[in-house]
Amino acid sequence: MNLKKMTSYFNLTAVPFTKEIPTEKLLRLPSMNRPIQQLSVLAELKGIGLLTGKSGTGKSGILRSFSASLNPGLYRVFYLCHSSVSLIEFYISLCSEMGLIAPARKASMFKVIKERIITLNETDHIHPILIIDEAHMLNNDILKELRLLTNFHIDSVNALSILLCGPGESQGQIRSFHP
Numbered sequence: 635m636n637l638k639k640m641t642s643y644f645n646l647t648a649v650p651f652t653k654e655i656p657t658e659k660l661l662r663l664p665s666m667n668r669p670i671q672q673l674s675v676l677a678e679l680k681g682i683g684l685l686t687g688k689s690g691t692g693k694s695g696i697l698r699s700f701s702a703s704l705n706p707g708l709y710r711v712f713y714l715c716h717s718s719v720s721l722i723e724f725y726i727s728l729c730s731e732m733g734l735i736a737p738a739r740k741a742s743m744f745k746v747i748k749e750r751i752i753t754l755n756e757t758d759h760i761h762p763i764l765i766i767d768e769a770h771m772l773n774n775d776i777l778k779e780l781r782l783l784t785n786f787h788i789d790s791v792n793a794l795s796i797l798l799c800g801p802g803e804s805q806g807q808i809r810s811f812h813p
Contacts (some may be wrong), residue, residue, distance in 0.1 A: 657702040666696055667677065673700040677709060680761060680792035682767075686802025693799055699766060715767040717813070721775045728764075734784050749785065755793045762794050769798035 641649060669685065673696070676683040686694045694700050701711045712731045719727065725743040729736035736743055764783075766772065772780075775797045786793040 639697035657698045659693055660699060662699065663692065666692060666699060669696045670703065672698050674703065676797065677761070677795060680795050682684060682796045683798070685797060685799045688801060692769075694726075697767070697797075697799065701765070702775065706762075708760060710754060710762050711765060712762060713765045713767070717766055717768045717776075718771040719776075721779060723772070724772075724776050724779070732762075744779075748786070751783075751794050752786065755791075761805060763797060764794060765797045767799045773797075 637649065641647070663708070673683070673685070685693060685697075687726055697713075701713075704711065712728070714724075714727055715726075715733060716727060722740055722743075724739060726736045728747055728774065729743055732747065734746050737746060751762055754762050765782075780796055784792070784794050784796065
């Protein structure tokens with residue numbers, strides 16, 4: 635049976651259970667509401683947070699729903715999922731995700747990323763949120779650099795929010811490190 639016959643047979647308008655389901659058509663389970671609300675508070679506080687959950691428990695659905703719920707005039711989400719990379723590869727990926735051309739040196743990449751974050755905040759009045767999926771695979775050098783990427787104006791401005799996502803003991807557990 636081909637795809638067209640299958641959908642016709644079951645009187646479906648589209649193939650169910652695919653990754654391509656538009657976010658607004660995702661089934662919003664009651665268990666998703668609390669984590670999405672907590673992520674919204676994290677965005678408002680402009681903090682650093684952690685979303686954990688076992689594989690298959692809905693983290694991606696929560697991230698998609700949360701990202702879609704944000705006002706694009708106030709927030710910009712940058713999503714990285716390839717976390718088992720070197721520090722230089724991380725910076726290159728982040729530059730690419732932010733629409734920047736990655737300079738050849740780490741210090742230069744750090745500088746253009748920080749400048750982009752400040753421009754988004756101070757000129758465009760948009761708060762960037764960096765979501766890093768599979769964060770349990772990040773190496774210590776990247777984790778140290780993430781802390782430095784959040785340091786603006788002698789650590790007096792929260793210009794970048796970071797959400798680390800990965801496996802954990804319970805579904806949809808949110809932890810906020812600092813506002």
